[in-house]
Amino acid sequence: MSNLPQQLISDMVAWRHHLHRFPECGFDVNLTADFIADKLKSFGIEVVCNIGQTGLVGILRNGTSDASIGLRADMDALFIHEQNEFDHASQHEGQMHACGHDGHSAMLLGAASYLAANSYFDGTVYFIFQPDEEHGCGAQAMIDDGLFERFAIDEVYGIHNFPGLAEGELMVRPGSLMASESGFEINIEGVGGHAALPHQGVDPLVTGAQVILALQTIVSRNLSAISETAVISATEFITDGTVNVLPGKVTIKGDCRCFTEKTLEHIEQRMKQIVAGICESAGAKYTFQFTNTFYPTVNSPLQTAYAVEAAEKVLGKGKVNARCEPLTISEDFSSMLRVKPGCYVLLGNGTESVGGCALHNPKYDFNDSILPLGARYWIQLVKDRLGRPNG
């Protein structure tokens, strides 16, 4: 596919700058969702709003085939005070598009505009715009609100920009691409007392210390070193103690990451057993909470092959790494991949001052020069997956 019309490229930059100027967070993305819905309607695309609160879906049908594809962008920003001073810097105090979701939305709008004007396919394209990716709730909210029942979406695809990867390059892998993220909280209640007379109480600090050490044996002794890569970190150990007093309670908090749901279940089950066993032997009471925020992002092999093929057509064969290493960051597109086959790819945002700044940094900005690349990848994927009615 050749390049996009210059007018469309300028439009995408203008949309991206508009979204960057007016960032919104979480599910409170009403202005953003309205802006996107208006644009889709102006291209002649049917729009259904308020799916999973502020999510929306654009529907573009062509030809007679029942085949369909879902393309997803995230719309939310972060509670960060932007330090950039360019013209399109945030005008919403304390909120900022520091993860490039403004760019993801603009790229998908660009593809929607192009596909609405060029009947390159036979089937239905669903353009999915979701809120609240950053807190890991937006995709699930749209699913719970019937995303995949109300719309007959066969397969889903997502994209994220990736600073540090050169402009014009893309990376992906079949299977686990990104990790899960889960938090845990363990409350241990013993019997406090005089530091000189520990035998009269139940020391929750010593019990808690044993728990923290034993949690480290899950990765080293319970999980396969080959197939169950994981990180378990206790990050807080809180008491209300004072110098000569044994505290009555301690709280341990932490975070864990892994790459399959099987490993995730295994970790939770072993944590429960360790906390219960150590606390019972010490005579301490306990509570244990394990909260999963992001599932592992697991790409379907077949859809990954389609994504690689489309990316190679747009970017060139040498520019696509089809077997990159897994990443310990997380992404809530994982929730959609649990329900439908699909693929998530990472598009280089650049390595220089423009595009090289890390995600979630107050100086970050999406690299406008990759907007046409992302849009062309979407268009190519639609052409490849939905064929063409007239050859």
Ligand SMILES: [Zn+2]
């Ligand atoms: Zn982010």
Ligand SMILES: [Zn+2]
């Ligand atoms: Zn992001």
